Amino acid sequence: MQDVAGKVAFITGGASGIGLGMAKVFLEAGMRVAIADVREDHLKTATAELRGKADAVHAIQLDVVDRSAMERAAAEVVRVFGKVHVLCNNAGIGVLGSIKDASFDDWDWMVSVNLNAVFNGVHAFLPHLRAHGEGAHIVSTASMGGLMVTNNAGVYSACKFGVVTMMQCLREDLADENIGVSVLCPAAVKTNIYQHDSMRPDRFAHSGYATSAEDQAQSAAKIKGMLERGMDPVEVGRKVLRGILDNQLYIFTHRMDEVIRERRDALLASLPNEPVDHARLAMDMQLRAMMKESLKRD
Amino acid sequence: MKDVTGKVAFITGGASGIGLGMARAFVRAGMRVVIADMSRRNLDQAVSDLSGDRTLVHAISLDVTDRKAMAAAADEAERVFGKVHVLCPNAGLGDIGYLKDTTYDDWDWIMGVTFGGVVNAVTTFLPRMRAHGEAGHIVATSSMGGIAPVNHGGVYCVAKNAVIGMMEALRMELAGSPIGVSVLCPGMTRTNIRATVSLRPEKFRNTGYTYKPRVPPPAAPGTSANPMQVAMDPDEVGEKVLRGIRRNDLYILTHSEFGDIIREHFEEILRAMPPPAVPAAGGAAPQAGRPSMQTPYRTALGSD
Numbered sequence: 001m002q003d004v005a006g007k008v009a010f011i012t013g014g015a016s017g018i019g020l021g022m023a024k025v026f027l028e029a030g031m032r033v034a035i036a037d038v039r040e041d042h043l044k045t046a047t048a049e050l051r052g053k054a055d056a057v058h059a060i061q062l063d064v065v066d067r068s069a070m071e072r073a074a075a076e077v078v079r080v081f082g083k084v085h086v087l088c089n090n091a092g093i094g095v096l097g098s099i100k101d102a103s104f105d106d107w108d109w110m111v112s113v114n115l116n117a118v119f120n121g122v123h124a125f126l127p128h129l130r131a132h133g134e135g136a137h138i139v140s141t142a143s144m145g146g147l148m149v150t151n152n153a154g155v156y157s158a159c160k161f162g163v164v165t166m167m168q169c170l171r172e173d174l175a176d177e178n179i180g181v182s183v184l185c186p187a188a189v190k191t192n193i194y195q196h197d198s199m200r201p202d203r204f205a206h207s208g209y210a211t212s213a214e215d216q217a218q219s220a221a222k223i224k225g226m227l228e229r230g231m232d233p234v235e236v237g238r239k240v241l242r243g244i245l246d247n248q249l250y251i252f253t254h255r256m257d258e259v260i261r262e263r264r265d266a267l268l269a270s271l272p273n274e275p276v277d278h279a280r281l282a283m284d285m286q287l288r289a290m291m292k293e294s295l296k297r298d
Numbered sequence: 299m300k301d302v303t304g305k306v307a308f309i310t311g312g313a314s315g316i317g318l319g320m321a322r323a324f325v326r327a328g329m330r331v332v333i334a335d336m337s338r339r340n341l342d343q344a345v346s347d348l349s350g351d352r353t354l355v356h357a358i359s360l361d362v363t364d365r366k367a368m369a370a371a372a373d374e375a376e377r378v379f380g381k382v383h384v385l386c387p388n389a390g391l392g393d394i395g396y397l398k399d400t401t402y403d404d405w406d407w408i409m410g411v412t413f414g415g416v417v418n419a420v421t422t423f424l425p426r427m428r429a430h431g432e433a434g435h436i437v438a439t440s441s442m443g444g445i446a447p448v449n450h451g452g453v454y455c456v457a458k459n460a461v462i463g464m465m466e467a468l469r470m471e472l473a474g475s476p477i478g479v480s481v482l483c484p485g486m487t488r489t490n491i492r493a494t495v496s497l498r499p500e501k502f503r504n505t506g507y508t509y510k511p512r513v514p515p516p517a518a519p520g521t522s523a524n525p526m527q528v529a530m531d532p533d534e535v536g537e538k539v540l541r542g543i544r545r546n547d548l549y550i551l552t553h554s555e556f557g558d559i560i561r562e563h564f565e566e567i568l569r570a571m572p573p574p575a576v577p578a579a580g581g582a583a584p585q586a587g588r589p590s591m592q593t594p595y596r597t598a599l600g601s602d
Contacts, residue, residue, distance in 0.1 A: 099468045099471060100471050100472065103421070104417075104418075104421060116405070126398065146463070148595075149466040151591070154464065154470075154471060155464075159460065160463070162457070162463070169449040169455055169456070172449035173396045173397055249566070250567055251570075255573065255574055261568070262595040263595045267598075270548070271554055271560075277528070277555055288450075291450055292450055
């Protein structure tokens, strides 16, 4: 998308944190914005904060896990603003915790919000993004934790690894339809992502993280302390807008090349110490091309 | 895990393809093996193929998305062989298509087996493996398509990369414990993974992958007519998995030809990073996330 003025964006998790940062920047750029959020209180605060642009803002209470609600939200945005051009799959929960102690409920809650709901957004909005033929963009919020793992965030990282791949694939899928695709991989940003316990639905009540309320408060305080020194969400929003205009696949907030290089080098060092099998490589490339051909619609 | 003799492995999708290749390698190394699989017929075939010796091989019919059945399979494995030391969540689906064409049923089915099946196996078996305290290993099957996706791989590649992130994190969590962790990322292997398309349950019948019938690809120059003849033998993959378990390698890469693909994939990521921060006068540049960051990458290679 080369010109965003007058265009319409839909942002999940749009009432606080990075989502609200995006909303502010998009409004400044002359866009109209629908912010969707599961938190009614955050929607109220955000709407009040964006009051000066009331005509350009629409708030929707939405649980991104609910597929029919997501489809209804897409229809609502089109009803209110006529069209939708930019989809921001941004809602996420930042529950830290290990894989070794995770219960099925821990997995199900995290995977449903941080991974499956991104697909819900794509599925519900793609027909609307295509419908007007004016060009569109999809940007999903992953994390640096989608390209590397770090301590005590295993379930979160598994989800974010999935989001990164989803955007990599979707970008090629939609390249010839004038729909750009980006994945936002932020490091520390000044947000409230550590505030999640009140949002945990009853159906996922059983957690394997048997920490005391004290421990939880301590861990939240630690993350809060770290994030408070992080990047301002509005600055992240500016990077996202730049990424949309330039159709960048990866949008980063911080330079973290060292760890990425370590990961690359670890993979390269793990290749078997054998001569390259050129016949197999040629066949692999040919199979990919053939598969692409055979998956074309008639 | 240096010494595998007499140890017990549990392999999902163990009755054919790469799972069976692992089972063969493990049995040759003197291990006892539980093969779990959706297909009863493949299980019977595999057991006789593996040795026919029921004191070494035990077959369990299992749908990896069924958590109760997974727990029952763990109970059964322990009843038959005592303890499970090596867990191989290997079952996966080869139904592929573009994400733009993917329905909720496609997503739920492919993610449920290929990623959810790994979650279910680890969540069920790991507490038992930690409880007996003996040396153990977890190796989940991903794919080169998890590291560097091919776009028509769609949901398959999403699931496979989620498995990679999961194993990387788990390895870090279990560092210093007697349980090692690896992720297997094979390239083209002589398996029947496309046949898994026929396993789609009725409840996920609404697929968006309604493409015209696939044309078999012609032979590559200098190879025989069957493209699968240049693919790697599952037995070779199995032997490489065994070596990776013994060495405790994070990444078990089996195919040597992916160097350029890995380099290009990472180059694109590195090119997109912002330039280095300018250090403030007299101070060091701020480093996000440092200094407490741990990663599993510097210790990815194990040793013989």
